[in-house]
Amino acid sequence: MMADLGSRLFQRSDALASFTTRWRARFARDNPALPLAGPTIYQLWAYDATWAVALAVQKAGKLDRSFTGPPRSSNISNDLAQLGVSRSGPKFLNSILGAQFRGLAGDFKLVDGQLQSSAFEIVNVVGKGGGRTVGFWSPTAKITKTLNNGSDSGLKTVIWPGDLKEVPKGWEIPTNGKKLKIGVPIKDGFNQFVDVKTDKDTGRVTVTGYCIDVFEAVIKALPYSVTYEYMPFPDDSYDVLVSQVYYQVFDAVVGDTTIIANRSLYVDFTLPYTESGVSMIVPVKEDKSKNTWIFLKPLTTDLWLASLAFFFFTGFVVWVIEHRINMEFRGPPSQQMGTIFYFAFSTLVFAHKERLESNLSRFAVIIWVFVVLILTSSYTASLTSMLTVQQLQPAVTDLSELIKNGDHIGYQDGSFVLGLLKQQLKFEENKLKNYSSLDEYAEALALGSKNGGVAAMFDEIPYLKLFLSEHCQDYTMVGRTYKTDGFGFVFPRGSPLVSDVSRAILNVTEGDIMAEIEKKWFGDQTTCPSDTSSVTSSSLNFRSFGGLFLITGFPYRRKSKNGLGTMILKISVLTLSRITPPVLTMGARLTAIILSEMLQRPRLM
Structure with a gap:
């Protein structure tokens, strides 16, 4: 036997040694032609049983030697049934059942009529050199390294087949005692998947990588033990590597081997353990938006033109309301035109100094300042985004x-x-x-x-x-x-390992082990900005602020009896109803209206 584990009754004692010596002497005298043999455990049990009967008779004392007659029955078919029953039988039986002593085979004790062993010796048989004691079992202390020491639980080191000190899982598939030859590819790049290194001094081959770690984790998850060795394969072609399994050069192939149809005609693949697909x-390329005119990009063309038009429009409305009652809005046409433009654009930075007399004009300016605040804030945010976010396509x-x-x-x-x-x-x-x-x-x-x-x-x-x-x-x-279908492990057609390894792959990929292996070899693969089709900051358009401009124009509807308020509202609605009109034309018309209004009114000095 090679590295087996067994048990035997623990029976070392001086009485046993003396009995064995006498037994062998008597055996040699009575059987000179037979090889010398010691007493077996069954012979020791028989010897102890005889002693138990003798001790029971001694303990029972004086016994009634009479017998009762056999039971009367017409079905008596043997001589044993003709024997009588001792009147001292129950007393004698109780004496035997209660017998306890130290026999040759160990402590003699009957429990429910069965002999209970005092202790078993656990023996590790290694080779032909006999067995070595690795522990004991007793009814009280259970398994211990030394006899009758309950605190020293467990076994000593056990040597298993193959001189292994790790407990084997068993084996269900015959391997004839040989290790599986696992072919692995030698790669010039992508060594995170498979990396084969050979020590120049010792010639020892070391194989590491993501695929190797996954394979070893899968083998550990099998319900039995599989021994293997890696054998590097230098050919660059994976088809040639896979064919080595078909030609029985390798027992399996482990690496970044893709499951494809033409390969499956000659070998069997396990379930895949990686993401599948080719892309x-x-x-x-960077969008070169950081140029001289980048400040114009936050707003679309129609919004720029509409904003300028409403700057003039607001200045014109304030002038119409104020120039009759406010001296700051009077003077020659050129001065009044300058006042309109200056007042309108000064609201952009809230720096207008003209004092307004009419509550209506004040209300109009308040609304316009609110529009300007929202517009400038949005412009600033959009421009900041364009200047800081890289444009990738x-x-x-x-x-x-x-x-x-x-x-x-x-x-x-x-x-x-x-x-x-x-x-x-x-x-x-x-x-x-x-x-x-x-x-x-x-x-x-x-x-x-x-x-x-x-x-x-x-x-x-x-x-x-x-x-x-x-x-x-x-x-x-x-x-x-x-x-x-992703990466899979390669085995010969019909190999019983394929189904077991596939189930083990499921156990590994569904647990935390796979995540740890991926993190070890690939790091934390976070989502990269370039994974999206583009990273952009879109321009703001006129529709984004249509509601604000409508609010700006609406309060002027009832300004004057000559229809000026209606004209202002119509201009606002016209502008809002055409999101992509020729806004420039609308601006030109609005400017013409302003000039016409100023020229038709009498000069107020």
């Missing part, structure tokens, strides 16, 4: 645009994505370039298609997310996602 990343948004422009496309070296680009997406092979690392991706995208690089990079989503986690400000993921 593309492209550079983002993807350089390419659609696959057809790449094909139309004849741009070069990049993909990961050795990936099945090459076949996807050629067969499904119909790219010409001379337009495709292969790259092996994140740095090569970034360099090729930075150069662009016209300068020896590429316009877009196609790859599986796990790789693209890893790339964007390091270059999120310069690149973004765009376009549709082409369906794939």
Whole structure:
């Protein structure tokens, strides 16, 4: 036996040693032709049982030697039934059941008519060298390292098959005592997924990475033990690596191996353990909005023109109300025109110095100042946003645009994505370039298609997310996602491990272990601003302030008997009812009305 665990009755005593010596001497004398053998546990039990009967007779004292006759029955079919029943039987039976003594096989005690062992010795059998005691079991102390020591619970170190000190989980699938040969790819880039390193001095191979950690976590989650060893595979082609399982070079393949239809014809895949899909990343270009005329961008053209028109409009309304009763609004036409413009624009910074006499004009100015306050606050906020928020737009948004422009496309070296680009997406092979690392991706995208690089990079989503986690400000993921089944582990067709490993993958991915592994290798992949199609700060339009301008024009409806208030209201409604009219024409008409009104009224000195 190799590294087995068993138990035996603990029976070491001087009496047993003496009995064994006498037994062997008698056995050798009576059976000279047979090999020498010691007493077995059954022979010791028989010896102790004889002693129990003798002690019971001694304890019972004087017994009635008479017997009662056998029961009368017509169904008596054997001689044993013809025996009588001792009148001292019950007394003798009680003496036997109550017997307790230290026998050769241990403490002799009957409980419910059954012999109870005093202690078992737990033995670890290692090789052919015999067994080593690792603990004891007794009815009182249970399992302990030393006999009759309840505080020293547990077992000593147990050596399991394979010279292992860890408790095995058992094994349900025969492996003929061999370790599983696990093929792993040797990669030049994307070492976060699989990284194979060889010590130059010792030649020892170390395999690490996201896929490796997931595989080892899955193996630990199996209900039995699986021993394995990693075997690096230098070929760049994943199809060739997968075929090694089909040709029985490897027992399995662990790595960033994508589940695709043509591979499943020759091998079995487990359930996927990563996000699936193929997409593309492209550079983002900055919207050069920080120019000389950036201060005009917070408001749209119609809002700018409408605001200017209402500045003149408000000044004109105040002049109409005040110039007959207020000396500050009198004088030559040119002076009155200047007063109108100056008063209107001074309200922009609340610095108008003209004193108003009419309550109606004061009310009009109060409303207009409120409009100006809202307008300037919104303008300031919008301009601040434009000056501080970077404007990002993807350089390419659609696959057809790449094909139309004849741009070069990049993909990961050795990936099945090459076949996807050629067969499904119909790219010409001379337009495709292969790259092996994140740095090569970034360099090729930075150069662009016209300068020896590429316009877009196609790859599986796990790789693209890893790339964007390091270059999120310069690149973004765009376009549709082409369906794939993600990464899976490879086993031979019909392997009984596939179903068990798949169930273990579900247990790992649904728990916290997967999140810890992802954080270890990829960090906290937070959402990057470039993940959205654009980051913009939209201009304010005329409709945003239509209600304010309507409020400004409405109070002047009843100003005068000559219809001036009606004219003002009509101008306001006209302006609001046409959000995209020729506002400039409306402004020109309003200016003409102001000049006509001033020229028709008598000069007041």
